[in-house]
Each structure stands twice: as structure tokens, then as C-alpha cells.
Amino acid sequence: MAQAVGLGRLPAPLSEENKAWMTNQLESYSTWQMNAAGLGRALYILAAVVFSAVVCFEQYSKRKERLSKVPPGPFQWPYLGSLPYLIRTVGLRSSTRLREKITELAMKHGPLMFLQIADTQIVVVSSGKIAKEVLVAHDAEFYFRPRCLVGKYLGFDSTNMAFAEGRNHWRLRQLCDKHLFLPECFASYGHVQKQEAEKMLHSVWEATKRGENISVRHTVITFARNSLCRMLLGTAHLDIENTSLEFNKETLITLLDEAFAVAGETTLIDLTPGLNWLDFHGREQKMKYLRRRLEKYFQEILDDRSQRLDRSEPEAFVDVLLSLDEDKTLSDEAMMGVLLDTLVAGTYSISASVEWALTELVRNPTMLENVQNEITQVVGPHHIVEVTEFSQLSYFQAIVKETLRLHPAMPMSIPHMNKVATPLSSYEIPPNTSVVVDYAAIGRDSEIWPNPLDFDPRRFTDTDAASQIDSFKFLPFGYGRRVCPGANLGLRLLQLGLAHLVQGFDWIPIEGQLPHDIDIKESSGAICFKSTPLILRAIPRLASTLYEI
Numbered sequence: 001m002a003q004a005v006g007l008g009r010l011p012a013p014l015s016e017e018n019k020a021w022m023t024n025q026l027e028s029y030s031t032w033q034m035n036a037a038g039l040g041r042a043l044y045i046l047a048a049v050v051f052s053a054v055v056c057f058e059q060y061s062k063r064k065e066r067l068s069k070v071p072p073g074p075f076q077w078p079y080l081g082s083l084p085y086l087i088r089t090v091g092l093r094s095s096t097r098l099r100e101k102i103t104e105l106a107m108k109h110g111p112l113m114f115l116q117i118a119d120t121q122i123v124v125v126s127s128g129k130i131a132k133e134v135l136v137a138h139d140a141e142f143y144f145r146p147r148c149l150v151g152k153y154l155g156f157d158s159t160n161m162a163f164a165e166g167r168n169h170w171r172l173r174q175l176c177d178k179h180l181f182l183p184e185c186f187a188s189y190g191h192v193q194k195q196e197a198e199k200m201l202h203s204v205w206e207a208t209k210r211g212e213n214i215s216v217r218h219t220v221i222t223f224a225r226n227s228l229c230r231m232l233l234g235t236a237h238l239d240i241e242n243t244s245l246e247f248n249k250e251t252l253i254t255l256l257d258e259a260f261a262v263a264g265e266t267t268l269i270d271l272t273p274g275l276n277w278l279d280f281h282g283r284e285q286k287m288k289y290l291r292r293r294l295e296k297y298f299q300e301i302l303d304d305r306s307q308r309l310d311r312s313e314p315e316a317f318v319d320v321l322l323s324l325d326e327d328k329t330l331s332d333e334a335m336m337g338v339l340l341d342t343l344v345a346g347t348y349s350i351s352a353s354v355e356w357a358l359t360e361l362v363r364n365p366t367m368l369e370n371v372q373n374e375i376t377q378v379v380g381p382h383h384i385v386e387v388t389e390f391s392q393l394s395y396f397q398a399i400v401k402e403t404l405r406l407h408p409a410m411p412m413s414i415p416h417m418n419k420v421a422t423p424l425s426s427y428e429i430p431p432n433t434s435v436v437v438d439y440a441a442i443g444r445d446s447e448i449w450p451n452p453l454d455f456d457p458r459r460f461t462d463t464d465a466a467s468q469i470d471s472f473k474f475l476p477f478g479y480g481r482r483v484c485p486g487a488n489l490g491l492r493l494l495q496l497g498l499a500h501l502v503q504g505f506d507w508i509p510i511e512g513q514l515p516h517d518i519d520i521k522e523s524s525g526a527i528c529f530k531s532t533p534l535i536l537r538a539i540p541r542l543a544s545t546l547y548e549i
């Protein structure tokens with residue numbers, strides 16, 4: 001046995017047998033250790049799997065329970081909903097087929113459809129019966145508007161009429177109803193509307209003398225925009241040659257056209273705030289820039305009108321707004337919002353409707369002849385039709401109503417929204433759901449309208465349109481608290497414009513086209529125009545003195 005100085009007795013070296021035994025023990029220990037670690041890991045994985053399964057199951061059950069309460073709709077992926085399908089069929093940043101696709105899906109899934117797109121829930125209503133529940137029984141619940149980029153920028157932080165809510169909305173509507181939209185108010189601007197209609201007649205006549213074809217859309221937009229601008233902003237600034245101020249007619253036309261184009265182009269990104277970060281094309285930047293220009297433009301008008309205001313005799317609606325608001329309860333933004341709202345909503349919806357009516361009349365020459373004969377019978381050959389004569393023109397009125405049924409200028413409502421869970425039919429609509437009423441689908445419902453896609457004014461010759469609206473058979477102006485406030489004014493200008501064009505001219509397709517070559521494809525966008533502008537030949541049919549102004 002070895003002896004080391006100061007270390008005491010050292011253990012004897014291991015025998016070969018012991019060494020082997022130890023190695024064996026160590027090996028089995030490390031195998032055991034490895035097995036234990038593996039087991040731990042396995043248990044950990046198992047726990048994670050069980051936990052995930054429980055969470056998934058819970059999520060699945062919740063989702064199943066939630067989906068069992070909401071109306072039917074297309075297949076929904078967890079978190080993404082129907083986004084992948086819509087991206088595939090419509091595209092993320094395209095507005096072209098979105099409305100069409102939604103209507104198509106609703107035809108497949110029923111008159112009350114639920115659509116989940118990422119973080120946004122949408123309900124689409126396409127029958128009059130359910131629309132009545134939304135707009136009458138639950139009008140107070142579905143009266144709100146979802147937040148969106150258009151409301152933020154072009155609605156001047158949702159202070160305008162289309163996006164304001166609660167007291168602010170109610171106040172704006174009261175004010176506009178009382179000073180602009182009541183028949184006796186807009187009738188007081190009758191001379192302005194008449195002058196603009198006569199100017200339109202004159203401009204078409206001049207174009208026929210030059211042998212030009214007529215762009216009906218351009219002609220009617222000019223008439224509607226000029227009429228509304230003069231009623232809302234006054235005549236002065238439209239004609240003024242004032243180099244120190246930015247406002248002039250050209251600026252206004254550009255701004256309104258841009259606002260109309262931007263506001264109408266709803267894409268999937270607009271519908272779903274959670275996808276706003278995908279706005280690589282800078283739509284938000286475009287709106288921001290447009291809002292700055294609109295603000296500058298309208299501020300100059302407000303300042304200018306405030307200075308020149310003769311409080312005893314307001315010339316235009318803007319003067320009424322300013323004189324009513326000496327206590328400053330209406331912000332400048334709210335005034336700008338209302339002016340922009342009414343100019344854009346009014347100009348383009350009236351023009352789209354007149355263009356559709358004339359499209360159908362040229363496609364059906366007998367109807368055009370019949371309506372011209374009726375106007376000649378009632379009005380005679382020596383003067384141009386007056387607003388007071390419209391009530392005697394029953395066939396003409398039927399044409400207007402049939403146009404609004406088959407081609408409503410605003411085919412879908414601006415989205416409504418509920419803030420609390422709301423029962424609808426036998427379902428429950430979760431809070432913060434956007435509710436879109438498909439007004440076009442209601443007017444084309446084959447259960448109510450036989451051959452719904454045929455343009456047939458006889459549907460309205462013997463019936464009272466108001467009762468059709470009250471029974472929710474067609475709703476061109478919406479209904480309830482969000483009903484179009486400009487419906488009566490819109491109808492008046494639509495009739496005025498159409499009656500002048502139809503009385504003043506025979507309308508025929510341009511050379512090389514037959515009546516039925518004129519297509520009735522619809523544009524995308526919130527306001528639905530014919531997809532290609534209507535270009536026609538006009539042939540004067542009255543004594544030339546009637547076209548002079």
C-alpha cells in the first residue's frame with residue numbers, strides 16, 4: 001500500500017474488476033439520466049400539446065358558439081375569416097369587384113349574410129323584410145357609423161353629416177332640413193336651378209350645331225354641380241376673377257372630382273382597419289393631402305362669406321350656416337364637412353341617375369317617344385317644362401322611379417354599425433359589426449318584382465311609389481335616421497335635368513351603334529354610374545328660340 005508524506009493512507013488502486021463494475025454503473029447512470037431528461041422533455045411536450053389542445057378546443061367551441069348565433073356566410077379561417085378568399089377573388093387594394101363580389105356572395109348565402117374579414121365583421125342585408133328590421137325596429141341600434149379613413153379625412157374627423165353621430169348628427173340634420181332640404185327652402189332657389197337647366201339645354205344645342213356628339217355624363221354633372229354650388233356657396237365666388245384667393249371654379253371642380261373618386265373607391269383595406277398597415281399605395285396619404293387642400297379651399301370661402309355677409313338676406317346655404325352660428329357651436333370643420341357632403345353626394349348621385357334614365361330610354365326608343373309625347377301634350381310646344389308641371393307627367397314620373405329601382409345611384413348603404421349585441425331575424429349580431437344594406441338587391445328581388453332586370457316603367461304607372469317605399473319594395477334613398485336628407489332635392493334636380501334633355505332633343509346612338517349596343521354595365525364605387533360614359537347624338541326638336549338664353 002503506498003504511503004505519501006503528510007497525506008495519510010491513500011486508497012488502494014481499483015482492481016480491473018471494480019473498474020469495470022464502476023464504468024458499468026456510470027454508464028447505466030448516464031443512460032438513466034438521459035432517459036429521465038428525455039422523459040421530462042416528453043412530459044413537457046405532452047403538457048404543451050394538451051394545453052394547446054385545450055386552448056384550441058376552447059377557441060373552437062367559442063367560435064362555434066359565436067358562429068351558431070351569427071347569420072350564415074362564406075367559410076371563415078380562424079383569425080383571417082374570409083380574407084384569403086376575397087384577396088384571391090377581388091384583390092387587396094382593388095375596389096373594382098368588391099361590391100359585385102359581396103352581392104354575389106349574398107345571393108349564395110342568403111338575404112342576411114355574415115362576413116368576417118380579419119378583425120372586421122360585416123353583415124349584408126339584401127331583402128326588404130330584413131332591411132325593415134334594421135332600419136325601423138332596430139334603427140336606433142344600427143344607426144352608428146364604423147370608423148374609417150374616409151370619415152377621418154374627407155368627413156373632417158367624422159364631423160360631417162354622413163359620419164357624425166348622436167347630438168352632432170341630429171343638430172346638423174335639423175339645420176340642413178330646416179334651411180336647405182325642406183321643399184319650400186330649395187324651391188326658393190328655383191330660379192338658380194331653372195337657369196342652370198336652361199344653360200345645359202343651350203350648351204347641348206350649341207354642340208349639335210357644331211356636329212359634336214354629347215357626353216351625357218359631363219353635361220349633367222355640370223348642371224347638377226353648378227345648381228348645387230350656387231345654392232350652397234353662392235354665385236359670386238364661382239364667377240369671380242379674384243387672383244388673390246385660391247377659390248375659383250376650376251379648383252372646386254378638381255377637388256370635388258378627387259373627393260368623389262377617393263371616397264368611392266372602397267377596398268378591402270378600407271373595410272378592415274386591421275389591414276391599414278398594408279396600404280402601400282399611400283391611399284391614406286392621398287386622403288390626408290386632399291383634406292389639407294379642401295380645408296384651405298373651404299376656409300377661404302367661409303372667411304370670404306363671413307366678411308361679405310349681409311345678415312338680413314343670405315344668398316346661399318353657407319351664409320345661413322355662418323349667420324346661425326354666431327355662438328360658434330358648429331365648428332368650421334363641421335361646416336366644411338356638410339358642404340362637401342352635400343356637394344359630392346348630390347352632384348354625382350343626380351348625374352348617375354339621369355345618365356341611367358337616358359341610357360334606358362335610348363335602348364328602348366318607344367319609351368323615349370312616349371315620354372316626349374306626354375311632355376308635348378302637357379307642356380305644349382312653346383315653352384320648356386316647369387317644375388310645377390311634373391305632377392301631370394305620370395309616365396315621366398314612372399320612368400324616374402323605374403330608374404331608381406333598377407339603377408339606384410347608391411346601390412349599397414354607407415355602412416351602419418351597432419354598439420351593442422343586437423337581435424336580427426333569428427340571429428344575434430355582435431357589437432361593432434358593420435351593417436350594409438344592399439339597396440340595389442332589394443329593388444331587383446325577383447320575389448317582389450317579376451323579371452326584375454327588365455326596365456319597365458309600367459310597374460309604376462298605377463302605383464304610388466311612396467307606398468312601395470314604405471313596404472320596403474325599393475329603397476333608393478335608404479330609410480330611418482340615416483335616410484338620404486337630400487332625397488326631395490335630388491328628385492327635383494333629377495327630374496328637371498332629365499325633362500329638359502328629353503323635351504329638348506331626340507337622342508340616338510352615335511354612328512355605327514344600335515340602341516341595344518349601349519351597354520348597362522355598372523361602375524364600381526359608392527355611387528354607381530354606367531361603367532362607360534354615355535355618348536349620344538342629340539337632334540333638336542323645339543323651335544330654336546327656346547334654346548337661347
Ligand code: HEM
Nearest residue numbers: 162341342345346349409410413414477478482484486490
Ligand atoms: C338621386 C339622388 C340621390 C340618391 C339616390 C341618394 C341616395 C342616398 C342613400 C342611399 C344614402 C345612404 C343611406 C344609408 O346610409 O342608409 C344617402 C345618404 C346621404 N345623402 Fe343622398 N341621395 C341622393 C341625392 C342627394 C342629394 C341631392 C344630397 C344633398 C344635396 C344628398 C346628401 C346625402 C347625405 C348628406 C347623406 C348621408 C346622410 C346621413 O348619414 O345622415 N343626397 N343618399
